[in-house]
Amino acid sequence: MSASRSRDDLGGARRIAVLEDPRFAEHRSPAGHPERPERLRAVGRAISERRDRLVSLTARPADGDELCAVHPLSHVRTIETAARMAPGHLDADTYVSRESYEVAVLAAGAAIEAARAVAQGRCDAAFAAVRPPGHHAEAHRAMGFCLFNNVAIAAHALRRDGVERVLIVDWDVHHGNGTQHVFEEDPNVLFFSTHQFPFYPGTGDFGEAGRGHGEHATVNVPLPPGCGDHEYAGVLRRVLAPVALRFRPELILVSCGFDAHRDDPLASMQLSGAGYRAMTEIVRSLADELCDGRIAFVLEGGYAPSGLVEGMSGVLDALCAPQASPLLEAPEATPGSTLRHVVDRVAAVHRRHFEDLGAG
Numbered sequence: 001m002s003a004s005r006s007r008d009d010l011g012g013a014r015r016i017a018v019l020e021d022p023r024f025a026e027h028r029s030p031a032g033h034p035e036r037p038e039r040l041r042a043v044g045r046a047i048s049e050r051r052d053r054l055v056s057l058t059a060r061p062a063d064g065d066e067l068c069a070v071h072p073l074s075h076v077r078t079i080e081t082a083a084r085m086a087p088g089h090l091d092a093d094t095y096v097s098r099e100s101y102e103v104a105v106l107a108a109g110a111a112i113e114a115a116r117a118v119a120q121g122r123c124d125a126a127f128a129a130v131r132p133p134g135h136h137a138e139a140h141r142a143m144g145f146c147l148f149n150n151v152a153i154a155a156h157a158l159r160r161d162g163v164e165r166v167l168i169v170d171w172d173v174h175h176g177n178g179t180q181h182v183f184e185e186d187p188n189v190l191f192f193s194t195h196q197f198p199f200y201p202g203t204g205d206f207g208e209a210g211r212g213h214g215e216h217a218t219v220n221v222p223l224p225p226g227c228g229d230h231e232y233a234g235v236l237r238r239v240l241a242p243v244a245l246r247f248r249p250e251l252i253l254v255s256c257g258f259d260a261h262r263d264d265p266l267a268s269m270q271l272s273g274a275g276y277r278a279m280t281e282i283v284r285s286l287a288d289e290l291c292d293g294r295i296a297f298v299l300e301g302g303y304a305p306s307g308l309v310e311g312m313s314g315v316l317d318a319l320c321a322p323q324a325s326p327l328l329e330a331p332e333a334t335p336g337s338t339l340r341h342v343v344d345r346v347a348a349v350h351r352r353h354f355e356d357l358g359a360g
């Protein structure tokens with residue numbers, strides 16, 4: 001790619017961008033719904049505390065071509081019409097309010113802008129703090145609080161800009177079914193997901209490994225309830241690292257949910273703020289080694305205010321640190337442990353394709 005980073009022009013300081021917009025609060029939830037505007041207040045608190053180390057980017061709406069790279073026009077029209085007739089529901093979980101169409105189009109555009117700013121060297125890393133989330137949205141269907149698939153739309157925009165290989169790391173506690181399905185036959189967008197399993201939405205078992213030309217460009221790491229910092233860091237070091245080293249992405253996108261935090265009311269994982277920081281350090285180290293540090297985050301789920309603040313703080317602190325931490329020693333995967341079991345199951349599916357899968 002032609003874009004080059006301009007760290008020298010910035011006096012050596014890292015340039016970490018955040019993308020916020022008050023309009024994201026205009027997607028108004030029914031009473032008691034966990035995906036509510038206050039979530040962004042919690043994320044915003046972590047951003048405010050680090051404001052002097054961050055730069056702001058401005059969101060703009062995705063255009064029709066960008067949306068339709070992932071969704072058929074009929075789906076775009078369905079969301080637009082549903083919002084016009086709001087309030088209403090598209091499925092049992094997924095609501096629309098009056099402004100939801102415009103807000104969702106803005107969220108998709110924000111994801112594109114974060115990714116492009118990184119690809120074009122306007123910043124070292126970026127975080128798009130958007131609502132509604134996106135990774136459950138299928139091409140033809142809204143689901144799981146998601147209207148348009150923000151991260152998939154951003155990945156498509158990068159590909160059209162000439163970025164050859166994009167790695168999507170989805171560490172939301174739920175499986176990113178929509179993102180997987182959009183790219184499962186595409187060898188140039190590798191989808192890697194950790195998620196509680198079995199759990200909503202039911203997809204993401206070990207054997208779902210891509211199809212056709214996209215075989216082995218989908219890597220699923222389903223985890224039992226109760227996993228925490230050790231298991232997540234272990235999976236990223238022992239599975240994601242060898243996968244990324246073989247795939248050699250030109251940019252990494254993170255579908256960044258904070259609902260694997262131990263305080264989250266919807267799921268049963270045990271990540272701490274330090275865990276999110278360690279995970280970000282691992283992914284940043286991989287980006288530094290493989291693609292000149294190019295990494296962009298898009299907010300997905302996360303429903304405990306404390307989990308959102310702690311998780312976001314961990315991510316930002318890892319991104320803002322002057323140097324990437326050296327790639328952490330892979331956490332011990334002792335025989336009989338959950339980590340050993342999970343890594344061995346993934347390796348059984350993918351080891352012939354990815355050397356060193358499961359090793360330290």
Ligand SMILES: [Zn+2]
Pocket residue numbers: 172173174257259300301302
């Ligand atoms: Zn989630």
